[in-house]
Amino acid sequence: xxxxxxxxxxxxxxxxxxxxxxxxxxxxxxxxxxxxxxxxxxxxxxxxxxxxxxxxxxxxxxxxxxxxxxxxxxxxxxxxxxxxxxxxxxxxxxxxxxxxxxxxxxxxxxxxxxxxxxxxxxxxxxxxxxxxxxxxxxxxxxxxxxxxxxxxxxxxxxxxxxxxxxxxxxxxxxxxxxxxxxxxxxxx
Ligand code: SF4
Ligand code: SF4
Numbered sequence: 065x066x067x068x069x070x071x072x073x074x075x076x077x078x079x080x081x082x083x084x085x086x087x088x089x090x091x092x093x094x095x096x097x098x099x100x101x102x103x104x105x106x107x108x109x110x111x112x113x114x115x116x117x118x119x120x121x122x123x124x125x126x127x128x129x130x131x132x133x134x135x136x137x138x139x140x141x142x143x144x145x146x147x148x149x150x151x152x153x154x155x156x157x158x159x160x161x162x163x164x165x166x167x168x169x170x171x172x173x174x175x176x177x178x179x180x181x182x183x184x185x186x187x188x189x190x191x192x193x194x195x196x197x198x199x200x201x202x203x204x205x206x207x208x209x210x211x212x213x214x215x216x217x218x219x220x221x222x223x224x225x226x227x228x229x230x231x232x233x234x235x236x237x238x239x240x241x242x243x244x245x246x247x248x249x250x251x252x
Contacts (some may be wrong), residue, residue, distance in 0.1 A: 113191050123186040123201040126179055126217075128230040131169050137198035138177065139170035147193035152183035156245045170196070177222060181206045181215040192241055200234040247252040 083089055109116055118124075129137050140157035158175035160168045167173075191200050209215060226230045 111208065118203045120236045122203045123188050125181075125202055125204040125206050126190070126222055127200055127202050127204075127234065128174075128177065128219065128222045129198055129200060129232070129234065130224055130226065133166065133169075135166055135169040136223060137169050137196045138174045138175055139172050140174040141172075142179070143193045143195065144190035144199055147189045148184075149187060149189065150176070150180075150185050151178045151182040153190060154178050154180075160178055174219070177219050179217050179222065181217055182212060188241075191237070192244065197238065200230055200232075200237050202234065202237070204232075 131137050140155050142155065142157075145151075145153040145155060154176075155174045155178070156176040157172050160171050160173055164173075186201060188201050206215070206217075224230060
């Protein structure tokens with residue numbers, strides 16, 4: 065039959081040699097390959113007992129930061145929500161009342177702030193958009209759950225604690241974002 069293209073290969077049914085016919089060298093070769101793997105460091109880890117270290121700039125569960133006095137940094141400007149490609153962030157802004165200066169750093173604050181973790185793609189654009197350094201992604205993992213509603217994380221799960229031991233260290237991400245912004249401004 066005439067081939068349709070010139071890419072066809074001619075297969076030669078070469079007769080097997082004696083060594084190929086007895087299969088023993090091929091079996092020994094296969095077993096040697098298997099044996100070698102016994103002495104190699106396994107590529108897998110026994111999760112969850114063992115965990116691989118994350119990259120220093122891993123993007124996981126968000127944190128809403130407080131300032132050094134414990135006041136919430138977020139001013140409910142909405143820039144993070146606008147920047148979010150997944151439309152995962154919603155918030156309700158409120159005016160700060162007199163006497164609430166210790167709670168909220170700015171005159172406006174987020175009375176409600178929610179992130180839908182099922183929509184979030186952990187791109188980090190919210191933290192890049194934030195002018196107040198109020199939101200950061202951390203190396204914490206969003207816990208699994210069976211109920212969709214439980215993936216809507218409100219301020220109770222997002223805002224860090226006031227006590228020093230409950231603060232979330234974001235210095236590595238902070239530095240990373242600053243470097244990214246500097247690089248972008250140099251290119252522009
Ligand atoms: S990480 Fe990305 S997808 Fe997730 S909330 Fe922030 S901007 Fe939206
Ligand atoms: S987290 Fe930042 S960008 Fe988002 S509303 Fe608060 S201050 Fe604005």
